[in-house]
Amino acid sequence: MNDPSNPLLKKFSLLLELTDEERAVLMALQDRCEIIPADTELVHINEEYSNTFLIQNGWAYGYVLLADGRQQILSFLLRGDFIGLYTAVFKRAEYSVRTLTELTVYTIVPERIIELFSNTPRLAAAVCWSVARESVILAEHMTGIGRRTAYERTGHLLLELLQRLEAVDLTESTSYEFPVTQHLLADTLGLTPVHINRTLRALKKDGMISYDGKRIIIENPSRLRELTGFDPTYLAQTDMSEGNE
Amino acid sequence: MNDPSNPLLKKFSLLLELTDEERAVLMALQDRCEIIPADTELVHINEEYSNTFLIQNGWAYGYVLLADGRQQILSFLLRGDFIGLYTAVFKRAEYSVRTLTELTVYTIVPERIIELFSNTPRLAAAVCWSVARESVILAEHMTGIGRRTAYERTGHLLLELLQRLEAVDLTESTSYEFPVTQHLLADTLGLTPVHINRTLRALKKDGMISYDGKRIIIENPSRLRELTGFDPTYLAQTDMSEGNE
DNA sequence: CGGTGTGTTGAAAGGTGTCAATGCTAGTGG
DNA sequence: CCACTAGCATTGACACCTTTCAACACACCG
Numbered sequence: 001m002n003d004p005s006n007p008l009l010k011k012f013s014l015l016l017e018l019t020d021e022e023r024a025v026l027m028a029l030q031d032r033c034e035i036i037p038a039d040t041e042l043v044h045i046n047e048e049y050s051n052t053f054l055i056q057n058g059w060a061y062g063y064v065l066l067a068d069g070r071q072q073i074l075s076f077l078l079r080g081d082f083i084g085l086y087t088a089v090f091k092r093a094e095y096s097v098r099t100l101t102e103l104t105v106y107t108i109v110p111e112r113i114i115e116l117f118s119n120t121p122r123l124a125a126a127v128c129w130s131v132a133r134e135s136v137i138l139a140e141h142m143t144g145i146g147r148r149t150a151y152e153r154t155g156h157l158l159l160e161l162l163q164r165l166e167a168v169d170l171t172e173s174t175s176y177e178f179p180v181t182q183h184l185l186a187d188t189l190g191l192t193p194v195h196i197n198r199t200l201r202a203l204k205k206d207g208m209i210s211y212d213g214k215r216i217i218i219e220n221p222s223r224l225r226e227l228t229g230f231d232p233t234y235l236a237q238t239d240m241s242e243g244n245e
Numbered sequence: 246m247n248d249p250s251n252p253l254l255k256k257f258s259l260l261l262e263l264t265d266e267e268r269a270v271l272m273a274l275q276d277r278c279e280i281i282p283a284d285t286e287l288v289h290i291n292e293e294y295s296n297t298f299l300i301q302n303g304w305a306y307g308y309v310l311l312a313d314g315r316q317q318i319l320s321f322l323l324r325g326d327f328i329g330l331y332t333a334v335f336k337r338a339e340y341s342v343r344t345l346t347e348l349t350v351y352t353i354v355p356e357r358i359i360e361l362f363s364n365t366p367r368l369a370a371a372v373c374w375s376v377a378r379e380s381v382i383l384a385e386h387m388t389g390i391g392r393r394t395a396y397e398r399t400g401h402l403l404l405e406l407l408q409r410l411e412a413v414d415l416t417e418s419t420s421y422e423f424p425v426t427q428h429l430l431a432d433t434l435g436l437t438p439v440h441i442n443r444t445l446r447a448l449k450k451d452g453m454i455s456y457d458g459k460r461i462i463i464e465n466p467s468r469l470r471e472l473t474g475f476d477p478t479y480l481a482q483t484d485m486s487e488g489n490e
Numbered sequence: 491c492g493g494t495g496t497g498t499t500g501a502a503a504g505g506t507g508t509c510a511a512t513g514c515t516a517g518t519g520g
Numbered sequence: 521c522c523a524c525t526a527g528c529a530t531t532g533a534c535a536c537c538t539t540t541c542a543a544c545a546c547a548c549c550g
Contacts, residue, residue: 125359427497438497504540
């Protein structure tokens, strides 16, 4: 019951000192473990939520589709991230979510999340924190797309992913597996696949990264941080309001 | 105590049927009414939150500043919107907030918000809903900046504002006061002031809007909705999960 | 009345998009 | 084991949207 490797316990432990009761509630929240194939739609925009998941392994992404086929990737979802958490507060999904790789998830019974609010206020606050954090990451991506050059925002995203993957032990030094196609990367950064390709090559040529199609190596993290104005503050996972601890 | 014109009661009433006790708690949340001059910094990024407000009148905006002076406006905050709500979950501000016009606000004691989580779970869920809604609007702006043309995203924003202002009785038919400078509009939409100017003129020339520098009139809402792919679903204020009602 | 902020306009430069062709790799089936 | 295919990455030429730079008009205000 106190399995320290459990992703949900680990995630929430960063935010607050969990009591035994809270640990028990969190463990009970997690139903069963499931494997979902790559490229599967998990949440469909405007439809009623059916499931909530916590990612154990693999990548997924949230996105919005425009009428003419253009799409915008809103977020990459990694180990420890929730999928469909909004089920706790919204009736219908506000955007779609799709698996990128094969995904190992813990399924979560949505009703249990709602019960959190009644019975364990500190955990409710932590859920609220998760929702808010998503919004912070969105804000950062938005300033990227709106005000950074292609070069800056591409580097910025790669650094963000390094940081987030590091927090869940999916990096090796400054490299990580990167299952994102350039087309998807383009839809994330508001560029075209062709231009993403050129930008990646520019990053390679400048000695900032290596990339063989499967794995990203950040060759010169500190220089890249300078060039892209990357400030990891927004990713901090330990700054929950003390009033809830 | 049951003042139906109170903005906070009105806001939350849309989400759930408030009990008398909940009404009382919400009223007690609101401390005093205050007037803040235009162009005042209310929340400073990375600093500890000092205040939470609920807007009664006037405009404010959230923004992020890059090192070299570039800035991205993240959101416009209107009547009924919270400022610094994140104080409930974050220790430090994730972005700055500044008044655009003179602002009439209700001040809210942050500690009281935290108490909400312990004592009135349904209100806690409503706060969480507010946080989530912000994230939904951010997502929509992001797809705008990332995947829509200057013309589309400008029209889209003007339609969004029409819809949001309508919900708080600040429109006259399809027109509303618009205190945003073109420079600020540029920083919102990821464009330059010059190009915003040209885009607004194009919208005027096409008979979509009128604009005299102070007031926007949407001349042809349905056509503009078509042209910009505006789907107001994401702004709905009545779709909180039933589990919390 | 001059200063400052805002809006407007034109010309030119440049970043990014579009179009199109080629190469590469993995998977499939004969 | 070898075509064959499909998807993705790569590259070049060119077009175009948006930016940059610059100048001017206008309103507000001390």
